Amino acid sequence: MxxxxxxxxxxxxxxxxxxxxxxxxxxxxxxxxxxxxxxxxxxxxxxxxxxxxxxxxxxxxxxxxxxxxxxxxxxxxxxxxxxxxxxxxxxxxxxxxxxxxxxxxxxxxxxxxxxxxxxxxxxxxxxxxxxxxAFDEWSSSKDFTLYPEKYSKDIDEMNTWIYDLINNGVYKAGFATNQDVLFEGLDRVEEILMNAEYLVGGVFTEADLRFEPVYFGHFKCNLKSLRDYPNIMKWTKRIMAIKGIKETVNMEHIKRVLIAAAVRTPVGSFCGQFSSLSAPELASVAIKEALNRSKISPDIIDEVFLGHVLSANVGQLPAKQAALLAHIPASVPCSNIGKVCSSGMKGGMESMSNCPFYSPEMRSGAKYGHKTFVDGVQRDGLTDAANGKLMGECAEITAEEYQIGRKEQVK
Missing domain, CATH: 3.40.30.10 (Glutaredoxin)
Structure with a gap:
């Protein structure tokens, strides 16, 4: 690849x-x-x-x-x-x-x-x-056209900026740090569709042939979803209702090209039956099974990303460790993602059971008196570094401030 x-x-x-x-x-x-x-x-x-x-x-x-x-x-x-x-x-x-x-x-x-x-x-x-x-001689719909001559100039103009800001904009935003241009384009389409059923002349043309479900998940261009654009959403449903179009859409292919396989290991209790396994060892089991289920060879993997929070005492480059244990070639670059709980959104690995207690003062020597240990799980995994509050407490504060009930959280 x-x-x-x-x-x-x-x-x-x-x-x-x-x-x-x-x-x-x-x-x-x-x-x-x-x-x-x-x-x-x-x-x-x-x-x-x-x-x-x-x-x-x-x-x-x-x-x-x-x-x-x-x-x-x-x-x-x-x-x-x-x-x-x-x-x-x-x-x-x-x-x-x-x-x-x-x-x-x-x-x-x-x-x-x-x-x-x-x-x-x-x-x-x-x-x-x-x-x-070109094939009207054999077409069963020769009178239908996607490019009406009287709207040709308008279609070409529409295609130009939609291509730049949206279709190609998805790729530009997906590889960039700023998504504003893409959503400015979508805002512009939303405004056009406020008073029109289709983009040009009130009729379905090639300018309406836009189906970009991958922008939200694959390219993480997710400042907004289609649900945030009521006119675009109605337009999409209107197009899907046109005879023949729905049967060309295969959401299984669209979704599976983004996620080939999703695998997780069983969840063990704290200091339980999986405590003898390090986080990279646990991750390697999931990686191997994901490759097996998707029928992908380790040799064609481009890059490995693994979320991991509690890295103390795990050793250098935990993601690389997991990849090597899963028989992915050593030449494949690997990156650790440290975003606390959301690390798992990139595919996560963790073993709280193997996270050590620290004695920070011992580095400079213990001169006299009692010394205390710091729990690595609590310090590095469960405590907000900015305010010293436990993550559970932070969650309650956030839910109360933004009025997020249990039902909304489950969604």
Missing amino acids: SSILKWANEKGEFVRQTSSFRNYIEKGSLHPPQANRYILYISLACPWAHRALIARKLKGLEDCIGLSIVDYLMSDQETETPGCIPDPLYGSKYLKDLYLRADPNYKVPVLWDRELNTIVNNESSEIIRIFNH
Whole structure:
């Protein structure tokens, strides 16, 4: 798996790579319109690829343009994931196998020419335009258009800023420390939809082909969710109600591409049956089982993040320890996340049973008199360093101040 750093410039800013194939399908060209000559390769988890699938569906091109759906999981083991459609041409195991026939830089969607054995186009916006007019001879919805001529200028203008602020903005914000630009774009869409059912001309067009469920979970662009935008939420439901669109959406693929497997060890009592195991040893068991369930080889892991609070007496680099015990290569970078209770949101490990008592004064020597021990669990794990209050007490203060009842906490 490639490093995420290749998508950044020298300033650390996200830079989208230019699509490699930008050919069109038109009469008299290298790729003329023909039924059953072309096949669309997509991922149901990719918003860019998904809108090409929607265009194929709405234009009624299922009998004209072939389809292959890649697995959301890139594994070196055989998988049979529901919702996938294997490559009908070459039986390719990976999408990269197709690209290696033409160009090694690969991504979805891909529009493939069966006769010339090469890629026609891998830019979703252009594939949508191709589907909108090139195959009308075979379309079961030839009178339907995603790009009405009288709104073409407005659609192009809308596409430009929505792409920059929202579609591509998700990636820029996901790799940045500030999400403001993304949500300014969403605020702008919310305002447009206050008095309109669709973004341009009051009709459904390609400008409305936006389905970005990954922005909230995968990229952690979560200052707001769709629920905070009532007009966008209504717009989304309106689009989903259009005949044919709902059946192109597979939330299992969309969610699973973000979390391949979730595993936890049993929770033992304090100083109980698991007290002989260190936090990294416990974590390694969960990591190995997560890899096993998801059928992912340790050799293709890019990076390991593990939350951990009580690191005293555990040894250097607890996350690296856990990764090595799980047979992840030593070359894979590992990071410890120290955010107290919320450390577990990145995948956490802990063994309170193995956290030692301290005798801080012993470092400089005990001259005379009684000395006391400090409980590492209470000092480093359960006491607010800012005000000296226990975490349980802080929780009660917060709940009272913000009027958060038990029912709201459970949610």
